[in-house]
Amino acid sequence: MSLFIIVALPFLGALLPGLMYTAGRAACAGVTFTVSLAAFLGLLTNLPSVLAGEVLTARIIWMPELGLNLTLMLDGLGFFFALLILGIGLLIIAYARHYLSRDDHMGEFFTYLLLFQGAMVGIVLSDNILLLLIFWELTSLSSFLLIGFWKHLPEGRQGARMALTVTGMGGLAMVGGMLILGQIAGSYDLSVILQNRELIQESPLYLPALILILLGCFTKSAQFPFHFWLPHAMAAPTPVSAYLHSATMVKAGIFLMARMWPVLAGTPEWFVIVTTAGLITMVLAAVIALFKHDLKALLAFSTVSHLGLITMLLGTGTPFGAMAAIFHILNHATFKAALFMSAGIIDHEAHTRDIRRLGGLRKLMPITFVIATLAALSMAGIPFLNGFLSKEMMLEEATHTTLFGIPNLVPILATVGSLFSAAYCFRLIGHVFLGPVRDDYPAKPHDPPTGLWLPPALLIVPVIVIGVAPFVAEPFVKLITASVLGEAGEVPKAYFKIWHGLVPALFMSMAAVVGGLLVLLLFKPLLAAWDNTPRPEAKVIFEGLIESAAGVARWVILGLHNGAFSRYALIGVATIIVAGGYAWTTGTIAPPTRELQAVGPVHVATGLMLVTAVAGLVLMHRNRLLSLILIGIVGLMVSIGFVLLSAPDLAMTQFTVEVVTIILLLLALNFLPKRTPVESTLLRRVRDGGVAIVGGLAAFAMAYHYMLRDAVVAPISEFHLANSYKGGGGTNVVNVILVDFRGFDTYGEIIVLGIAALLIYALTETLLDGPVRARLLNRKLDQARAGDVHPMMMVVLTRVLLPVVLLVGFYIFLRGHNEPGGGFISGLVVSIGVVMQYMASGFAWTSARLRYPYHGVIGAGVLIAGLTGIGSWFVSKPFLTSDFTYVRIPPFNEFELATAALFDLGVFLAVVGAVMLSLESFSRLARRAHYDESEHPMDIDPSRDAAANEAGGAA
Amino acid sequence: MELLVACVIGVMTAGGIYLLLRLRTFPVILGISLLTYAVNVFLFTSGRLVVGAPPVLRDGMDAYADPLPQALVLTAIVISFGMTAVVVMIGLGAFLGSDDDHVDDGPHDHDSTPVEDQP
Structure with a gap:
């Protein structure tokens, strides 16, 4: 039988006992026994070739560059151990069937046992030492489950934890040793390593490798001074002890010493x-x-x-x-x-x-x-x-x-x-x-x-x-x-x-x-003498070590992570600055290769406004409404900067995002206090200011040096510029990159955006279901309300504007492939158009007229984008390969049809859905807090008043 | 020009860091937004500054601004909106749930003593 099947059988079989559990204990044990027996017989089929002195191998090459291959080897030593593992395993399974009581979950037990068996067989048959390490760790994990099988017993849990800690630490040491060994030998294949005795023993790294590997072996095989875990592992059910501690687990270390014997x-x-x-x-x-x-x-x-x-x-x-x-x-x-x-x-x-x-x-x-x-x-x-x-x-x-x-x-x-x-x-x-x-x-x-x-x-x-x-x-x-x-x-x-x-x-x-x-x-007097002799108790020492390690960990974690966000932020910023400063002072900086470009008055004015707005924001951040306006100015200036620096797409995106962000923050501010009180001490503010100034200087210096030097290697965007029209069919290179060259990135990004919106929706739902709901309902408004919440002028204006906005959005969408625009920007523009309706006419009125839920819009967008990508599979092209053609339908001029436009439509829908779902979620909170919600688009409507008067008069 | 843009990046970073270190959710969120601007502009400058040559192909032109950083920053702007919205929602939820918009949990708010096995 193939070596792969022998190793895989216990792992695959591990799924069965859990499934068979309901069929009864006999069936459960029976299926486990059968699986082990199959592996055992499979091993025996290889007996003739082993007796003939052959070494059987089976290999699947996976990542040869890293030496990661699934290679198995069966020689006399491996056969001997596999025989012990599987043979004694069979007896243990039969024994455990009768040993376990009715209260024990037999399916669970046999699943763990088979996992362990598979891991052990894997160790003894591995030809690749990295593979061996994986099986090695698997035995630690599965034996943890087995030793702690009686979860209700504290000794069982403590014993399992001790075994895992000791063997796990040893396993880590061994990982290091094995990697060193592989480096010396130039291969991770045991068969190669075993050929290189002189090379390995002469290497200066021989001793470290030896010590690390022996640490792994000694911990696993309970050698002094790591012997103490084994007796504590006896809290396990007896079949486990019989199996782990006679033939298998503790023999793994012995096996490895024997396996490595020729080279070490x-x-x-x-x-x-x-x-x-x-x-x-x-x-x-x-x-x-x-x-x-x-x-x-x-x-x-x-x-x-x-x-x-x-x-x-x-x-x-x-x-x-x-x-x-x-x-x-x-x-x-x-x-x-x-x-x-x-x-x-x-x-x-x-x-x-x-x-x-x-x-x-x-x-x-x-x-x-x-x-x-x-x-x-x-x-x-x-x-x-x-x-x-x-x-x-x-x-x-x-x-x-x-x-x-x-x-x-x-x-x-x-x-x-x-x-x-x-x-x-x-x-x-x-x-x-x-x-x-x-x-x-x-x-x-x-x-x-x-x-x-x-x-x-x-x-x-x-x-x-x-x-x-x-x-x-x-x-x-x-x-x-x-x-x-x-x-x-x-x-x-x-x-x-x-x-x-x-x-x-x-x-x-x-x-x-x-x-x-x-x-x-002489046992009696000897026992009395033994009992009177003071001895170090391994368990106490072990627990003391663990406790002190946990103490150090607690000290570090609580020191860094004490629940104060401002502290993490400070530690994070300071670390970045220090690391950057280190790199800056130790690295070399090439001389500048670019000239400073001239500055026009518009540039200076934009920069000045931006700096002023930031300064104002920092100085007046306690007035939250004002700070919102100031951050709006910052965003606006950034988008103007993009216009000035040849990035029209960015400018449009920044501008529209700015609008929705401000609306979002306004909606949130509705519930938050309108002022930030003075709490931090002057000293603290000076400290924060110092950190901020250093950080700002660092960012300045880095950006300045960066901009005065050309890229070290030619940027890949030359490819994009050269192929945008030929291959992507569009002249707006930024858009072609988004929907074509790097369409997969964009696809991921709209999914992230959709998930963020759904997260906001879910949070809102949770808040509205919980105690917050009552708080919202009883909330006292902290500001006077406008008498006319939905002013007529605004209602009329936004409604007239809506078709215009939609038209603009559609136009921006269509031209996106060749001119600044595209799905992202048009999605934001359309969102703003719809949000205006919410603001002007009220939540109830608008959502009553809404036909499609926003979740669906997000989903449709992601789906359309995904299907567009999948479509290219049908013409045997990779995911998201785009195609385009030019058609002419009279009376129009010739125009272009591209699959990228369909993808862009998906982006558009996802952006609209995500933005609207976020904003809507916030306003749902707001709606819950308001007492009265008008069904009417406007609060003041003379005709309605007249009708009401008439009705009143008639009554 | 480069000096001006670098100054702007520096000022926005400094302002962002200062606000990030405040004690209430709202200024912290504004600080994160400012840092976002700074980072976006910085990423954008990795294409170096070019005036009057947007990456929209025109006949007779052979030099354009680097389109790749622009494409990356474009999605970054949109994603940062999504992230700001999530952070605002979390901050708002915390405030509505506890009537407190401090960002710091006191060190004694959570008892971090792990549960020990009791034999």
């Missing part, structure tokens, strides 16, 4: 870091495990200890060490998964995992007893079980390893680790299963249904088979070792056998077992 291992740095971390972890965790009373905590620390063992073996950098590591990964996965499942069974049946409350289960749960005892003895390193073989190999390797130049340091520590390891295994057997039957269990323990004990029982089969007949596993382990070593080493010749003769490892092993028994006999 063998240097003194690697040896010292990895071996030391492994040794410390192994001994420390074994000691802690002995004194844990929670069965799962004991197993958790024993897992940490065994991971340390494997890490130490990989750290030695010898082929024999790597082979022992691989062998132990296999053995550990089998006996540890079986032990976790047994712990789950005990928890499930006896309702406690506390070793102090257990004992004597031998008689009550004979099947579980057999399974757990065999697994534990294997872990303790008892002959004829698989754990013995790999432990023996580890001790053998330890006798050949010298760390820090101290002889016997490694062998002694390895023996001590094994001793405690044996001791906690014996304690597990002795204190849980042996001893007298008690009568105070929280529940009556008995053997579980087949569904629960069969999966661990199946795992015991390889424990015994490999233990009795090690040669069965030998070819397989050697095959994997060969793929780990690559070209960096020869697979050792050593045979896997139980009896090696009277070698040192045998004596160390015997010492460990006997010592373990002795420790168990």
Whole structure:
């Protein structure tokens, strides 16, 4: 089966359990099992080629320039891990089906489990390290969901968060390490990186890359000093612990160390870091495990200890060490998964995992007893079980390893680790299963249904088979070792056998077992001593670190972001000025290439008025109505400036936008206070003024320097000028750019405009539905009202003007392609014409005569523009390709028809709709606040008064 | 001419920044509008200043003002109207909802202590 399908199956399958949940628990587990089984069988179809030593690859080239390719690779190592992940996954799924209670959402659980499984398979099959990183992070995320699956338990949430924090931070470090590695090797493909051992190890960046990658591996595989998260992750449901902490998640770091072994291992740095971390972890965790009373905590620390063992073996950098590591990964996965499942069974049946409350289960749960005892003895390193073989190999390797130049340091520590390891295994057997039957269990323990004990029982089969007949596993382990070593080493010749003769490892092993028994006999005094020894509590330290990090973050955020807008504005402006000033002083400024142009009196007058208006605005901004007039003058002067500087389109746009903006602000001012009170201190105003002056000077200097220099490269507008008529069929280049060259931009912009208008509409609706409505209804007018709100002169004038305005708008629209004008401007002009009706004749009168809602107008505009663009697909051209032709319909002169005009029509409609919807929304607020609303166009109408008089007289 | 336009940009920027730093919504909105003018004019000047040669093709003329900044500024003007309208609406909504048009929330208005897991 294709590697892509093997990786994709769990991800695709993750959709199913959630869907099947309603079909029942059996169906839900069944579909999960089937998906995993399909991936498992698919993997097995590749077994022959893996056994033949081939490396299967599958690749989709995506962005080769960036080294981003979807490439997968299956060799012995990848196959081994995928087999563990999928195989043990199958057993876990079967186990979880019976383990989860009716209150647990099984669909959710299996969805997370499959996501996790897919991510793990992805890690072990990735050929691209960037792809690997993505899967790596995915395992952190999905394991977070799994560990915290029991959301109602605070331990579950805290454990999940701790696991995510530690592994996530490690993952970030690894991203850096992997990127460095890719830079050194010149490729992100593992197959290429693995070929470049010398290049990488000689690089000065080798050490940083190594440390960063090892941080990722150590956090994931819970190596000292990052070992503390794993025991806390035991708050997860037992199937999760069994899966994550025996075969998968924590093995990911080990996998990566093995995968990178050919290029990273063998240097003194690697040896010292990895071996030391492994040794410390192994001994420390074994000691802690002995004194844990929670069965799962004991197993958790024993897992940490065994991971340390494997890490130490990989750290030695010898082929024999790597082979022992691989062998132990296999053995550990089998006996540890079986032990976790047994712990789950005990928890499930006896309702406690506390070793102090257990004992004597031998008689009550004979099947579980057999399974757990065999697994534990294997872990303790008892002959004829698989754990013995790999432990023996580890001790053998330890006798050949010298760390820090101290002889016997490694062998002694390895023996001590094994001793405690044996001791906690014996304690597990002795204190849980042996001893007298008690009568105070929280529940009556008995053997579980087949569904629960069969999966661990199946795992015991390889424990015994490999233990009795090690040669069965030998070819397989050697095959994997060969793929780990690559070209960096020869697979050792050593045979896997139980009896090696009277070698040192045998004596160390015997010492460990006997010592373990002795420790168990002395357990009570040792426990008392342990309890009286002060120890640093990892969780407290971790939480202290998190709290202080959160404190710093809070300090920074509240310092910058305390809810005071004026503060952010000041920080923002000051930052921009400082950054600009830095760039200005450190950069080089070319000499000017343009001459200053002459200034005419009109220019000076315009500039003076503008400056005066701005000065007035700043000085008199407290009078809000006046400031509106002044900003209107500023806008007007800007548009005159555009006229003077050869930008007629801009001038028209600025002018019309100015009108609608002022109307809008007037509508808003209707509700706001009419004056701004003096609140800020003089000092503050001086400070703000200083910042403003510096900012203004900076803008001045930049603009001035900019205008005196020509563009560094020829502007692309030369293309626009040359092709506007030939290609776009219009002589107004600005308009042709808008509707043709950069039509897609414009399309986006009218959509933004439409969204802004809809947002305003939605805000208004919300306000009118909420408490604001009552406030508006009870609002007291703060100013005297005009007696004649809708003066007759204005009503008459605006109504006469309306057709004229529409005509002008239409004219501006039509000529837009060749002369200044176009959809934007005509849309604004027409809007002004309609707004005048609202102002003169009142809201009720006007909206009663409105046929099309403005939302619809916006939508129609966007739709027309979009359809015009799509139209070009029908003639096999890209989106928004325009076309034009010249037609002649008598009696008119020849004229041009362009598809761009249709697009411009869309722009026109969208602008009209957006402007009108915004203004209308504001006036709806106003309407709500006014008591009486006349249906009549004019407040004073002599004929109506006469009619009323007549009616009154008749009555 | 360049000096004049640069002065205008500087003055509008300064005025805009000063008003932006005020404490009430209305002057802040006016400040943003002033800054918008300044930015639009600045963007426009990236085509350099040209007098008497609008980018409308005419026979016999071969030099025109740069049309591209003009097209970009044109849409910027229209969009800035939309954004001003949204900001005004938000400011108005805030005022109508609370009878207060200050832009600053006091630092004690929000208790920012995160909710901790309680075991």
